[in-house]
Amino acid sequence: MAGRDAAARHPLRSRLAPAAVRALTALCRRLDWHRVQAFGRALGRTGWWFARRDRNRALEHLTFAFPELPADERRRLARRVFAHFGILLGECLHLTDKGCEEAARHVEVEGWERVAALRAAGRGVRCSS
Secondary structure, eight states: OHHHHHHHHOHHHHHHHHHHHHHHHHHHHHSOHHHHHHHHHHHHHHHHHHOHHHHHHHHHHHHHHOTTSOHHHHHHHHHHHHHHHHHHHHHHHHGGGSOHHHHHTTOOOSSHHHHHHHHHTTOOOOOOO
C-alpha cells in the first residue's frame, strides 16, 4: 500500500528509479572489481550529500548507539557507512550476471570445515550472514 502512495505522490520518480537501477546495474556489470568498488564508494559518498533524510537518520541512530562519541566522530563514521553501502551496492550489481564461482572469489568464509563435518555426518546445516 505504501508503495502505491509513494508512486502517486512522485510519479516521475516512480518511473525514473527503475531505469536508474537498470543503468547502474549495466554499468557495474561492465566494470572490473576494483573499479566497481571505487564507483560504489563514490556513489555512497554522493548519497551522503543528497540523501538528507537518510543522513539525518543515520546520525540520529549513531547518537543513540554511541552517545559517548563526539559529534564529529559520529559524522565521520556515518560518512564511512554511506561509502561502505555504496561499495556493497556496486559489488552486488556487478555480480548480478556472474556465477557462483565469480562471487566466491570475493568472499572469505571462516569455519566452513565445521559445516563440511556436519554434512559428512548426515546432519542438516543452515547458514546465514
